[in-house]
Amino acid sequence: MTRKRHSGNRPLKTKDLRILAGCGGTPSPRFPRSLGGGAPSPGGRGGDGRGGRGVRSGGGTLRHRKALPPPLCRFPRRAARIRQDSALSGLLFSSYGEGTRAFRERAVKPHVLVLGAGVVGLCTALDLLERGFGVTVLDREGPERQSASHGNAGMIVPSHFVPLAAPGMVALGLKWMWNPESPFWVRPRLDADLCRWAFLFAQAATPQRVAAAAPLLRDLSLASKACFEALAERHGNAFAFQKRGLLMLCHTAHGLDEEARTAEAAHRLGLPAQVLSAAETAELDPGLRMDVAGSVYFPEDAFLVPGLFLDALQRQVTEAGAEILWNTEVEGFQMKGRRILAVRTSRGELAAGQVALCAGFWSADLARQLGLHLPLQAGKGYSLTVERLPHRPRIAAILTEARVAVTPMGDGVRFGGTLELGGRPGTIHPARVRGIVRSALRYFPDLDPQIFTDVPVWSGLRP
Numbered sequence: 001m002t003r004k005r006h007s008g009n010r011p012l013k014t015k016d017l018r019i020l021a022g023c024g025g026t027p028s029p030r031f032p033r034s035l036g037g038g039a040p041s042p043g044g045r046g047g048d049g050r051g052g053r054g055v056r057s058g059g060g061t062l063r064h065r066k067a068l069p070p071p072l073c074r075f076p077r078r079a080a081r082i083r084q085d086s087a088l089s090g091l092l093f094s095s096y097g098e099g100t101r102a103f104r105e106r107a108v109k110p111h112v113l114v115l116g117a118g119v120v121g122l123c124t125a126l127d128l129l130e131r132g133f134g135v136t137v138l139d140r141e142g143p144e145r146q147s148a149s150h151g152n153a154g155m156i157v158p159s160h161f162v163p164l165a166a167p168g169m170v171a172l173g174l175k176w177m178w179n180p181e182s183p184f185w186v187r188p189r190l191d192a193d194l195c196r197w198a199f200l201f202a203q204a205a206t207p208q209r210v211a212a213a214a215p216l217l218r219d220l221s222l223a224s225k226a227c228f229e230a231l232a233e234r235h236g237n238a239f240a241f242q243k244r245g246l247l248m249l250c251h252t253a254h255g256l257d258e259e260a261r262t263a264e265a266a267h268r269l270g271l272p273a274q275v276l277s278a279a280e281t282a283e284l285d286p287g288l289r290m291d292v293a294g295s296v297y298f299p300e301d302a303f304l305v306p307g308l309f310l311d312a313l314q315r316q317v318t319e320a321g322a323e324i325l326w327n328t329e330v331e332g333f334q335m336k337g338r339r340i341l342a343v344r345t346s347r348g349e350l351a352a353g354q355v356a357l358c359a360g361f362w363s364a365d366l367a368r369q370l371g372l373h374l375p376l377q378a379g380k381g382y383s384l385t386v387e388r389l390p391h392r393p394r395i396a397a398i399l400t401e402a403r404v405a406v407t408p409m410g411d412g413v414r415f416g417g418t419l420e421l422g423g424r425p426g427t428i429h430p431a432r433v434r435g436i437v438r439s440a441l442r443y444f445p446d447l448d449p450q451i452f453t454d455v456p457v458w459s460g461l462r463p
Contacts (some may be wrong), residue, residue, distance in 0.1 A: 112342055152383065
């Protein structure tokens with residue numbers, strides 16, 4: 001599929017829309033996919049494989065659109081051909097049938113309500129604005145919000161081409177569940193949705209699915225990286241985009257052997273990867289002494305500062321003419337059959353021509369009101385950003401055995417990790433934070449444990 005821009009002299013059709021990866025705060029196998037990277041997921045490489053098939057009913061339309069990278073650049077066609085099972089896209093709901101008079105009249109000045117002002121909502125809004133749509137963005141929090149992407153590791157990772165749902169992940173997850181400091185933990189509870197999600201996850205964790213997803217994830221990530229580059233160039237790199245690659249640091253020889261096999265798979269996909277000894281790793285990044293057996297270096301990867309990226313997106317969206325309604329919680333929908341006539345909010349009803357659902361984990365609750373069931377679970381991640389470190393790495397890294405991400409940001413370093421299924425907003429599980437800190441000290445023995453004292457802990461829910 002190719003991107004189409006709308007001119008004002010032809011009727012707008014819903015099929016021209018493509019909405020970005022839609023419920024998301026998480027970009028990749030080991031990381032949230034909205035930024036292509038974030039707090040590492042517990043077990044491997046690749047994003048979660050969810051998808052949906054478009055549905056047509058009555059005069060209105062309801063479409064599941066495929067995940068695309070941020071706007072403002074061209075990208076390979078094959079990156080747009082995302083299979084049904086590769087990633088859960090945003091949801092676009094139209095109140096008008098494509099062939100109706102109301103739709104044609106509305107197409108003169110199309111308007112979309114975007115529900116959610118996180119990275120997905122803002123990217124979606126910016127893309128819609130460039131296509132000629134009018135846009136209003138709603139968010140339940142204020143402009144100083146801390147969404148699922150504000151505190152992630154900010155990594156853009158073409159090296160993450162293996163889905164999280166991979167063979168062996170179910171057994172590894174069960175093993176980790178009994179250790180509260182492990183990279184993965186499930187809050188114990190009786191929950192039918194959690195059981196259904198776990199069943200679907202296990203069904204997806206097959207070699208065939210992994211092999212099919214790898215080239216798609218590669219193309220999507222490379223296309224996303226190109227878009228980040230274009231956005232940084234256009235706006236003076238306001239979000240500190242750095243093309244320095246990624247180091248997969250391996251504390252043990254066994255871990256290095258496993259990562260070397262991933263490097264071989266990367267070569268088969270045409271992605272460069274270098275297996276380095278401990279001495280070669282230290283030569284490549286001498287900023288902070290590492291206790292490792294070696295590493296694998298992926299030069300195509302990159303990183304940025306997520307908070308600055310969101311600030312830049314917000315400025316561009318408002319400068320392009322969109323209105324952002326802060327502290328506006330969506331309470332429901334006024335429906336006529338399968339059409340959305342209005343969105344009920346804490347500030348009253350808002351007429352809805354079309355609606356883009358980009359509310360992260362909360363998209364599941366909103367979709368349920370529309371008769372849809374999305375298999376989403378809240379995955380809580382944590383991060384600590386230590387400022388003014390005299391010695392720090394210059395290349396982003398993942399501590400492979402610990403599943404902890406380490407990203408240089410200005411004169412500080414962000415340490416992020418864990419996947420806590422069923423975590424509640426605003427709560428901090430101390431054992432999860434201890435696991436991150438202990439892992440950092442194990443890989444970087446020159447770090448003073450006191451640097452983590454009184455450092456604010458960020459946590460966020462990603463779907």
